[in-house]
Amino acid sequence: MNNKKKLINIALGAVVAVVALSSLGGKYFLSTSKDKAISTTSRLSDAKPTNLKEDTLLSIQAVKNSGCNKSTELNDKALLALPQKQFVTHHSWSENAESFSGPLLEDVLDTTCGNTEKIKLTALNDYAIDMDFSQIKKYQPIVALSVNGKRLSIREKGPLWIMLPLDDHKDIAEKSMDGMMIWQLSNIKILKTEDETS
Amino acid sequence: MKLPKLKISNGAISTIAGPILVLCIALATANSLTTYKKINLQRQASLWAVIQLDKELDDTLFDAQQYINDNIQEKQLRTSYEVLWSRFPMTIKRLHKDEILLEISGLSQLMGDVFSHVKSAELMILESSYIDKSELYNWASQLSMMAKDINQQFLQNIIPSNSEYTEKTASKVIYNAVILLLLITTFILYLGYLLITLRKERSRNLYMLAHDTLTGLHSRDFTMRAIDSACENKQAFALLAFDLNKFKAVNDTFGHHAGDQLLTHLANKFRNTLSEFGTVGRVGGDEFLWIAESDDPRIIEQQYALFLDQLKDPCIINDKRIYLHISAGAGIAADYDFHPTQLLERIDQAMYQAKSQQIKEIFWENQISNPISTKHSQSRPRVANKRVSRGDLLEYT
Numbered sequence: 001m002n003n004k005k006k007l008i009n010i011a012l013g014a015v016v017a018v019v020a021l022s023s024l025g026g027k028y029f030l031s032t033s034k035d036k037a038i039s040t041t042s043r044l045s046d047a048k049p050t051n052l053k054e055d056t057l058l059s060i061q062a063v064k065n066s067g068c069n070k071s072t073e074l075n076d077k078a079l080l081a082l083p084q085k086q087f088v089t090h091h092s093w094s095e096n097a098e099s100f101s102g103p104l105l106e107d108v109l110d111t112t113c114g115n116t117e118k119i120k121l122t123a124l125n126d127y128a129i130d131m132d133f134s135q136i137k138k139y140q141p142i143v144a145l146s147v148n149g150k151r152l153s154i155r156e157k158g159p160l161w162i163m164l165p166l167d168d169h170k171d172i173a174e175k176s177m178d179g180m181m182i183w184q185l186s187n188i189k190i191l192k193t194e195d196e197t198s
Numbered sequence: 199m200k201l202p203k204l205k206i207s208n209g210a211i212s213t214i215a216g217p218i219l220v221l222c223i224a225l226a227t228a229n230s231l232t233t234y235k236k237i238n239l240q241r242q243a244s245l246w247a248v249i250q251l252d253k254e255l256d257d258t259l260f261d262a263q264q265y266i267n268d269n270i271q272e273k274q275l276r277t278s279y280e281v282l283w284s285r286f287p288m289t290i291k292r293l294h295k296d297e298i299l300l301e302i303s304g305l306s307q308l309m310g311d312v313f314s315h316v317k318s319a320e321l322m323i324l325e326s327s328y329i330d331k332s333e334l335y336n337w338a339s340q341l342s343m344m345a346k347d348i349n350q351q352f353l354q355n356i357i358p359s360n361s362e363y364t365e366k367t368a369s370k371v372i373y374n375a376v377i378l379l380l381l382i383t384t385f386i387l388y389l390g391y392l393l394i395t396l397r398k399e400r401s402r403n404l405y406m407l408a409h410d411t412l413t414g415l416h417s418r419d420f421t422m423r424a425i426d427s428a429c430e431n432k433q434a435f436a437l438l439a440f441d442l443n444k445f446k447a448v449n450d451t452f453g454h455h456a457g458d459q460l461l462t463h464l465a466n467k468f469r470n471t472l473s474e475f476g477t478v479g480r481v482g483g484d485e486f487l488w489i490a491e492s493d494d495p496r497i498i499e500q501q502y503a504l505f506l507d508q509l510k511d512p513c514i515i516n517d518k519r520i521y522l523h524i525s526a527g528a529g530i531a532a533d534y535d536f537h538p539t540q541l542l543e544r545i546d547q548a549m550y551q552a553k554s555q556q557i558k559e560i561f562w563e564n565q566i567s568n569p570i571s572t573k574h575s576q577s578r579p580r581v582a583n584k585r586v587s588r589g590d591l592l593e594y595t
Contacts, residue, residue: 124278124281125281153280154280156284184281184284
């Protein structure tokens with residue numbers, strides 16, 4: 001019985017592959033190649049940052065050999081002090097467009113190191129992704145603090161959520177950026193800056 | 199305005215059946231593929247959601263333990279609890295999208311129960327200034343049991359290749375594949391039906407090409423080819439040309455319908471006798487050829503006598519008896535070195551001579567008294583086109 005199923009799976013898989021290549025495939029492959037800017041890393045590789053200050057929302061550390069050697073801890077006040085950006089966009093976690101506001105990710109990174117190229121973003125639940133910031137920068141992602149004028153709670157994917165003005169960039173394939181828009185963001189590691197290469 | 203109803207014949211149905219079947223096969227293929235893809239994606243998403251929740255449960259249980267052991271602060275436990283809380287609506291929403299998962303197991307029910315249990319600690323963990331450790335311990339041990347239940351469910355009913363979930367997804371895929379297979383079989387049957395119809399039509403067309411539609415005797419084309427091939431094979435045969443006397447007069451007097459009846463009547467006589475001993479074909483209006491299998495004049499004359507015997511019965515048209523008279527010219531193929539054109543010309547001449555001399559028996563070409571040269575064969579002596587009085591042809595009953 002299992003062998004039969006396997007055979008059917010293999011046969012159907014082959015057919016799916018052929019069709020995916022010919023018709024549906026184009027989109028599929030495009031999106032996977034674009035995803036190179038993001039890669040998910042194992043949660044176990046990073047230990048939780050300890051000894052946080054009581055009101056810290058986001059901690060940023062530049063790793064060794066990143067061309068910058070600083071670390072910052074940003075609280076609510078510090079994040080709100082940065083220039084705030086607001087936009088309305090559709091996204092994968094809601095049927096309707098929502099209004100997001102918060103500082104630009106670029107400005108947040110600049111509090112620690114300038115010209116950041118590669119970063120690792122980690123969520124409260126240790127989910128982490130690597131991002132090629134030099135590629136994503138042009139889309140002007142923000143570190144959203146509020147949605148529809150209301151501060152994000154942990155239960156609503158807060159307190160910090162990376163969000164892109166997707167509606168302003170029609171060139172972004174649907175859902176191709178979902179992996180990058182990490183929610184419950186708590187930590188950023190700066191892996192590489194331009195200063196190191198120059 | 200009322201439009202006339204379209205009448206779809208059998209032919210039209212079989213013409214549109216092909217494209218419709220091809221369309222159905224294409225749709226079924228697309229359906230199978232999308233179902234397969236959807237099931238796989240759904241399975242992936244469901245597994246991912248449950249695994250994430252399980253991980254969150256573990257993390258929170260670990261943090262609760264750490265808190266009880268005074269290793270972490272209240273804030274960290276609260277964050278961990280909130281993260282766990284935030285996972286539930288997402289996971290439950292995700293599982294509700296998976297129809298197959300909903301059909302089986304009490305996983306969705308279990309999820310709801312665990313969520314209720316998690317919610318029950320809201321007051322204890324978030325609202326109070328101090329988290330009671332023994333209360334937390336009780337809550338955490340219950341949660342730990344529930345987490346184990348989820349794990350158990352997962353390991354038994356979803357992940358293994360013989361699990362209920364796998365069986366259901368597989369049967370859904372197989373069901374789609376069977377539909378596709380049935381459609382393909384139908385298409386193959388349809389092609390078979392088309393092939394059979396075409397073969398039938400072809401044999402009918404071939405029959406029509408080889409036969410004269412009115413009399414059912416062999417056609418001119420077929421007869422000529424039969425003569426050519428018999429000559430080519432140097433097969434011994436005699437060729438006889440027949441002409442129905444005064445046929446034109448019958449046509450003129452009684453009409454074409456009567457002429458047709460007369461020809462059919464004559465053809466039946468041929469079929470009953472001469473066709474048994476060779477091939478009879480209608481080569482013109484009232485001209486017939488008999489390719490006799492024997493080339494012995496005596497045998498041929500015996501066989502012809504059978505035919506003449508049958509011809510004694512009159513043909514009855516509109517209660518009137520018409521007696522048929524035939525002129526026959528004959529020749530033996532070997533005498534002309536199996537040269538079909540010469541043979542045909544000579545027996546034609548013999549037949550015309552028989553006609554002009556009103557000879558009732560077979561007139562053999564070597565009996566021709568004044569051989570007409572082949573050059574003049576086209577100016578055949580024609581029977582005077584005189585109108586025959588009815589008395590010549592008929593006897594009233």
